[in-house]
Structures are given as structure tokens and as C-alpha cells.
Amino acid sequence: MSEGDVVAKHVENLHRGLSALGRGEHPIPEALGNYRWTAELILATWQQAETGKPPTNGMEYKVGRSGGGFDRLAFKFLPPERRLPADLEPDLSIPLNRRPEGERIDIALPTYGGGMSFGSVSLNFMVARCMAARQLGTFTSTGEGGFPDALLPYKDQLITQIATGMFGVREETIQAARIVEFKYAQGAKPGLGGHLLSDKVTAEVARMRESVPWASLYSPFPFHSVYSVEDHKKHLDWVRTIHPKALLSVKVSTPTDVDMVAVGSYYAGAHILHLDGGYGGTGAAPEVAKKNIAMPIEPAIGKVHRYLVSEGVREQVTLIASGGIRTAWDVAKAIALGADGCVIGTAEMLAVGCTHCANCERGRGCQVGITTTDPLLSQFIDPDWGARRIRNLYESWKLQWRDILRSLGLRSIRELVGRRDLLLYRDR
Amino acid sequence: MNRPVNLFVPPWAACLPTNGCENLTRPGDLAILASMYQRFEIPTAPAPPLHPVPNKFLPVVRRPGLAWMLLREAFHYRFQRDVLLSRPCIYGVFSGPVGGFLPRTQLCVGCMRCVQEYPDVCQVFVDERWKALGDSYFTPDSISTLNYEATTGKIMVKGVGYKGPFAGEGFDGLWTDMSEIVRPTRDGIYGREYISTAVELGRKPTHVDPRAETVAAEEPVLELQVPFLFDLLPDACRGNGAEAAAIAAAARVRSLCLLPWRGLACAPIRRAEEAVVVPVVAACEAVEAARFLAGKAFPAIEWTDAAPADLPRLRSALPGSVPLLRVPLGSGTSAEVRALAAAGAGAFHVTADYHGRTADGSFVKDALLKLHDSLVEAGLREQVTLVASGGIVRAEHVPKAILCGADLVALDTAVWVAQGAALRGEFTRAGRRALDFPPLPPAWGAQRIVNFCAAWRDQLLEILSAMGLREVRRLRGELGRAMSYEDLEKEAFGDLERSA
Ligand code: SF4
Ligand code: SF4
Numbered sequence: 001m002s003e004g005d006v007v008a009k010h011v012e013n014l015h016r017g018l019s020a021l022g023r024g025e026h027p028i029p030e031a032l033g034n035y036r037w038t039a040e041l042i043l044a045t046w047q048q049a050e051t052g053k054p055p056t057n058g059m060e061y062k063v064g065r066s067g068g069g070f071d072r073l074a075f076k077f078l079p080p081e082r083r084l085p086a087d088l089e090p091d092l093s094i095p096l097n098r099r100p101e102g103e104r105i106d107i108a109l110p111t112y113g114g115g116m117s118f119g120s121v122s123l124n125f126m127v128a129r130c131m132a133a134r135q136l137g138t139f140t141s142t143g144e145g146g147f148p149d150a151l152l153p154y155k156d157q158l159i160t161q162i163a164t165g166m167f168g169v170r171e172e173t174i175q176a177a178r179i180v181e182f183k184y185a186q187g188a189k190p191g192l193g194g195h196l197l198s199d200k201v202t203a204e205v206a207r208m209r210e211s212v213p214w215a216s217l218y219s220p221f222p223f224h225s226v227y228s229v230e231d232h233k234k235h236l237d238w239v240r241t242i243h244p245k246a247l248l249s250v251k252v253s254t255p256t257d258v259d260m261v262a263v264g265s266y267y268a269g270a271h272i273l274h275l276d277g278g279y280g281g282t283g284a285a286p287e288v289a290k291k292n293i294a295m296p297i298e299p300a301i302g303k304v305h306r307y308l309v310s311e312g313v314r315e316q317v318t319l320i321a322s323g324g325i326r327t328a329w330d331v332a333k334a335i336a337l338g339a340d341g342c343v344i345g346t347a348e349m350l351a352v353g354c355t356h357c358a359n360c361e362r363g364r365g366c367q368v369g370i371t372t373t374d375p376l377l378s379q380f381i382d383p384d385w386g387a388r389r390i391r392n393l394y395e396s397w398k399l400q401w402r403d404i405l406r407s408l409g410l411r412s413i414r415e416l417v418g419r420r421d422l423l424l425y426r427d428r
Numbered sequence: 429m430n431r432p433v434n435l436f437v438p439p440w441a442a443c444l445p446t447n448g449c450e451n452l453t454r455p456g457d458l459a460i461l462a463s464m465y466q467r468f469e470i471p472t473a474p475a476p477p478l479h480p481v482p483n484k485f486l487p488v489v490r491r492p493g494l495a496w497m498l499l500r501e502a503f504h505y506r507f508q509r510d511v512l513l514s515r516p517c518i519y520g521v522f523s524g525p526v527g528g529f530l531p532r533t534q535l536c537v538g539c540m541r542c543v544q545e546y547p548d549v550c551q552v553f554v555d556e557r558w559k560a561l562g563d564s565y566f567t568p569d570s571i572s573t574l575n576y577e578a579t580t581g582k583i584m585v586k587g588v589g590y591k592g593p594f595a596g597e598g599f600d601g602l603w604t605d606m607s608e609i610v611r612p613t614r615d616g617i618y619g620r621e622y623i624s625t626a627v628e629l630g631r632k633p634t635h636v637d638p639r640a641e642t643v644a645a646e647e648p649v650l651e652l653q654v655p656f657l658f659d660l661l662p663d664a665c666r667g668n669g670a671e672a673a674a675i676a677a678a679a680r681v682r683s684l685c686l687l688p689w690r691g692l693a694c695a696p697i698r699r700a701e702e703a704v705v706v707p708v709v710a711a712c713e714a715v716e717a718a719r720f721l722a723g724k725a726f727p728a729i730e731w732t733d734a735a736p737a738d739l740p741r742l743r744s745a746l747p748g749s750v751p752l753l754r755v756p757l758g759s760g761t762s763a764e765v766r767a768l769a770a771a772g773a774g775a776f777h778v779t780a781d782y783h784g785r786t787a788d789g790s791f792v793k794d795a796l797l798k799l800h801d802s803l804v805e806a807g808l809r810e811q812v813t814l815v816a817s818g819g820i821v822r823a824e825h826v827p828k829a830i831l832c833g834a835d836l837v838a839l840d841t842a843v844w845v846a847q848g849a850a851l852r853g854e855f856t857r858a859g860r861r862a863l864d865f866p867p868l869p870p871a872w873g874a875q876r877i878v879n880f881c882a883a884w885r886d887q888l889l890e891i892l893s894a895m896g897l898r899e900v901r902r903l904r905g906e907l908g909r910a911m912s913y914e915d916l917e918k919e920a921f922g923d924l925e926r927s928a
Contacts, residue, residue: 068594299920360587
């Protein structure tokens, strides 16, 4: 048997099926989707990844039916005659460094890719994300555990992570990236540290993480060297010593005192405050943690934004939100609540065929080649194809953001930051 | 009469392995045995359900479509056997002798790849039998989770974020806190540090006598290793093995099991397990039952038709014990419990229906908060134990009930569903035909209960470690470490213009 022929057969089928389902040519499968990612949102995302345009299949592509948060927010658009002309292209770029010193880095759209580590996702998918980030003029995060050499050609697009397990943290990996992110916590399992199940710790993953093949890896929680903001500052100073030009991002979860945490991180020297709300995440997590620990991202954004404003430091830090941000509309609402931009993970997986089935940790891993290290399944995502689909999704989002901005009379996405007055809260 | 009872001699100490200390047999030696350091763990073992629980996903293959597809592919791939036989399902649903013509539906995990590859041939439905599990409160999803926990003893771990509604009623409108830096750590779960899930039952002393030789309470105080015990089984479901299973499980998880006192005398309870049984008696029968209850440290008394004035009579009928007063939650509960606590009652079991609703229609979470606050206000909270029951059907409900003010909870429907009971219609009260509970081997039932208790305790540890708490006792009433939907919604969106 030629393994190549087997892969080719399934890839051909998958591509054809994604396309047909996205166009709405078949009945919506009853078992597809859930409250947050409804079947229509999933299919609409597949279609956008195919066409690069907002869906035309009549499916709901803006909100889910979770009954709260983004799903109850809407915009107060201007009457049609007061909107900006259709040929005006509002600026979508955002700055990642708002401090007076350090490298200026602007990204062309208000999002970048969230951390997905080598081992938790396939190498082909990682490369696809990097390629898309380069084409779009933005960044993507390697997650914890270092990154393989195959990503070095994309190092200008890379954010590398230092997480509590310190897996794969080496001077070379830090020096190669333009942005270094300290992962204190993550929304999918706030307060619980990373979790890479044994099946995914291949020899290659173990080599990079300097661990034992096929043994589960639990990152401890928290950083055992950080028990205060002063300790936290020492961490940032340590990276500044190794890589003085790097922008520093601090990724935290959303506890009750998230506003204090954010201000502490600002004073410790962070350029980017990355809040990761409780409902998102792409990695393995105990179900109990996803739903119950730490607040969802929507209330956290406003809380932190307002506190940073009241402390007089909001203009000097980039506030990035993540955790359950699914659509272009969610991003725009997060910005209106006070974020500068968002980190996207799951939607990028959806772009290449993810069904939000949550079987990532079962058996051989993801059946369509995303969250797997299985040698055969990993081949299902050709990096060029994956990059094209991720880019298309964002091209569609860009059209939607520009439309939203024109309808609000704004010329730049930066003007939308913290404009709560432009939001409506829907009754149930 | 003050009868000093050592604080930490648990009744199940008699069931502990003696580890070479067989000669420690006198009652006083039990204290030594129990105090020997032992990290508490709940040993689990696989216990698959006796009857298959319906699977959520039901893959359906259109047979004519499949035949046509096979023919088409045969030509397209030039009869290359391995390519033709390579199927879309990696979970073996189509790997039976006749492949997709007779799918093994029980193996389906709903990954949808078959639909993605062959949307004109395959469909995946949500099985009607799965949808019919449970009721509007104990949802099919909660039942599937419990079944997994009871089968494996493990926490359910999955990928890609949360899939449910933003928030819900009752416990679903509450989030627990986490701390970014200051804490004992997750290491507690993996063995390097210890996070305690032990709680005490009884009326706690308000002072220590410095002249006394040992720290002793005037009344019995019992330490349980988990903050839950097992509630009364509905009358109609007795005699199927579930009671014996719950008693055995209570002994293994170092907890207690409530049983009606009538019938206990003839129930086949092993001597070593007698200590975990809490007899339940109606207040009006307590005097009559006094001889039978003698020596029981914590008899439970149904306090439905009794008044605080009845308490002294009850206490004198049951000297040396702390009656656990079972009080239904309702509008007057706070005042009643406060009066009873002021009159010397030491332990309460406040009850709501199986959906967590109280007599006045509020949810157990809100009723508990009110009760806890009222006892704090009266300066009585530290002295009494509050056990709460009603609506505790998922692991996270335990810490959330404790956050709202309970010391521990009593488990009901979850224990029975774990042992294969099926709810018939909306199961809010123990009606005659509300529960379909087939006979079961007690050893199997006990293992199922032990397994889910182990998984629930592990999830409690996850929540405690995320909050930075070393012991569950510190969680009680700590609302500052929780976030409610109402508060968050007001703070986050209260200033926004509303629209229909
Ligand atoms: S296993 Fe399912 S949820 Fe996970 S990446 Fe694959 S398709 Fe998505
Ligand atoms: S949905 Fe997935 S698991 Fe179920 S039959 Fe289809 S391919 Fe197999």
C-alpha cells in the first residue's frame, strides 16, 4: 500500500466535504456544534476559509447561542446615511508596543495567533499558521515547549512562550523570537498549568522539551520562582538581558483581581497584557476547569481596561483578549469593551476543518490532523492549503471589521477601543 | 455531663488497615492508629456499567449511497485494496465485518469526519435514547459525565474549550476564583504537597481548656475525609442492593451514609461498617428510638414537625450524641436554624428538592447564603455544622455549595444514577415511581460510588489548588473567592443601553 495514496484519498474527500458542507449543500448534521460554536458558526467558518468572504449561505456567522457575553452584545450602528462611504477602508492595524521605548511593532489586523505547542498540534498545522501570519502581517505563538527548526524561517512572525514547566526554554529560542510571552495561566484551565498527555509526547517532542518520550507532561502551577510582582519583574528583566529588543507579553487568566494583576504586570515592564478568559483554549483541560474556574473574558476586559485608565497607564500598554473569541464580531465587541486586539486559536483550527468535537486527546488525536502527532493523520494538513484557509478566514473578517467600522463612523479600529457607548446589551 | 471524646477518632478507624500494629486493639489505641500519618487517597478500579448507557452520537449510513460510493471509489482508486479499505472513522465504527453497512454505533465519539468526507452518505444524529436520559436538571450531559467518572474514577479531560451556555441558574451562575501567583500549588494533586478535603461534623468547642491533658470536645466531633456523605434512598427503592453499596462505599471514602432507623436492626450490615451508618428518625419517634440510637454519635432527626422547644427533650433522650437535625430549606429556615443553634443544636442537614429548589422556590445556593450569613450575624456559625443537600449532581456543585456556606453536602441522585438508576420524568421528589432502580451487586455498586467520589474529590482538589487553598475548610462561605453571574453582568454590562 502506498500511504501517500491513502492520505490523498482522505484529503481529497475532506476538502470536497468541507466545501460542500460550508456551502450548505447538505443538511446540517444534528450532532455538529454546541452552544458556543453552533453548527452554523462552524459551517460559516468553513465557508469563509474557503472563499475569503462573509458567508452567503444564510447561516448565522456572527454569534452563537450561549445566551450571554458576546452573544448578547450588539452594535449601535449609525443610520445608513451617516455611515462612512463603502470605498473608504478603515485602518485595521494595531500597535503591540505602546511604551515610548523599544521596538515599534504594528500588526496589520487586530488579531494574532494563540499559543499551540509543538506536540499538542501537528507540525504541519504549526507551519500553516506561521505562513498565514506572515502573509497577513501578524504573529503567531508557538505555545510552550519551544519550537522546531521548521519554524525558524518564520521567526519574524513568532511569539515564543515561557511557561511554568520551562519546557524547551533555551537562549536560542528566546533570541529567535521578536515577542516573548510569559504564560502565567491559561483560560482553558486557569490555575492548573499545562497538560500534554503521554500519547503526544513523541521522541521529537520529548527531545525538544528535554523530557521522557511517551510520559505525560504536567506543567506545575504557578511559576515556582514568582510569588510577587517583584519576582515577576525579575523574570521580565531576565528575558530583557537575554534578548533586549524583545517585546514582553504577559499572559494571565481572569481571577477576581484580574485588574490588579494587570496593573502589576504593567509596572513590571510588560508591553502586552494578554488576558485569557475562562471559556476558550485549544489544549486538553479538565472539563470542570473550563466551565467553573475564573471569569469569562467579556467582563474581564472592561474591568481591566477601566482600571488601567484610572491608573493613567492605559495608553502605555497593549491589552489583548482571548478565550472564546470566535468571530470577527466577537473581536470588534472585545475591542469596544476595551481591548486593543484579540488572540485567536480555535477559529484557526476551524478554518482547516476542526469540528469542535473535543476529541483532541483521544487515541491517535485529531482525526483531521490538527491536534495530533500521529504520522499519518498529521499529513492531512498540507501547510500551503492550511495557510490559504487561515488567511481566507481573516480576509473575510477584515471585510466585516471594515464594514462594522464604517457603520459606526470610525476610520480606524483604534478609535473603537473602549467605546462601550457603541454597544447594546440584548435582553434574553 | 461532659464526656470528653477525642477529636480525631473517626468511626471508620476500626476499618483501617493495621499495618503491622495488630496489637493496638484497645479503644484508646485507635487514636494512635488513626493519627499515624497516612496521605488520604481513594483507590479506584474500573467498573463498567452493568447495562450499556446510551451513547450520545448515532451515526447513520445511507446503504444505497454507501454501495454506490464503494463502487465509484473502486474504479477511481483502481481497486487498490488498502486505499479502498481505508475508512474515514479512526474509532472503529466502520471496522466491523461489513463496515459501514452495520456500523458499531456505540463506538462513535461524534468527531464528524465521516460526515466531512462523505456528507451524502453519512449523517450523525444525537441519539434519542441519550436525550431521554435524566431530566431538565440532571441533564444527559451530566449523566454521561457521571457515568464516565463512576466507570473510571477519573476526571474527564477534553480539548477545545467550553461548549455550554454562558451561565445558568443556581450553581451554573457561579465561578470560582483562581490566583496567578500566591498559593499552595497544583502539586497538591500530584503528590508533593497535601491539600486537605477533610471536614468536621459536630458542634465545635469555642475554647480550649489549657489545663486539660488532651484537646477534647464536650460533644463528639467527627472528621470526614471528604466533604460529602450519602443521603437517604427513596423508600420505594430499597432492597435492591443500593443501600449495602452505599454503606460499603461510605466506609471506603471515609464518609457516612444515612439510612432509616426502622429496618436497620435487621439490615445485613457488616460490623466494620456499622460505624458509618447514620440512622434517620422522625423527631416524634426519637424518644421511642432512643434505645436503638444509644451509642450513635450522630443520629439524624427529621425536624419537619418539631419546634426548638422539643430540642432539650431530644438531647436528654440521646445523651452524648449530636443530633443532625434535618430541616427543609424554606423562607423560615434561617430563623429556625438560628434558634436551634442558640439552643445548643450542633449539626444541621438542610434539604432542598433533587433539583435544588427550596420550599419557597429559591435555589439551594441562595438559601444557603442567607442561612450562612444569618448564623454569622448571630455569632453561631463557627460552632455548628451545616450539611446541605439538593441539586448536587456534578463535581463542581460540591465546592460551590461550600462556597455558599455549607460545611459539607449530602449526595442523593448522583449516588443512585451512578449505580444505574434511571430518572422517570422530572425527578424532584422521591415519588413512588420516580426512579427506576434495578437490582445490583453491592460490590459493583460500591465501586461505582467510590470511583465517582474519587473523581469528584480530584476535581475539588483542582478547584482548591487553582484558588490557592490548602484545605476545603477554608472554602466555606468564602464568597470573596467566587463570582456570581448577576454581579459580573451588572458590573460588565449594567451601563450599556438595552435592546430587545
Ligand atoms: S479533535 Fe476535534 S476539536 Fe480537536 S482539533 Fe480535531 S476536530 Fe478540532
Ligand atoms: S462521527 Fe467520527 S466517530 Fe462517529 S462514526 Fe463518524 S467518523 Fe466515526
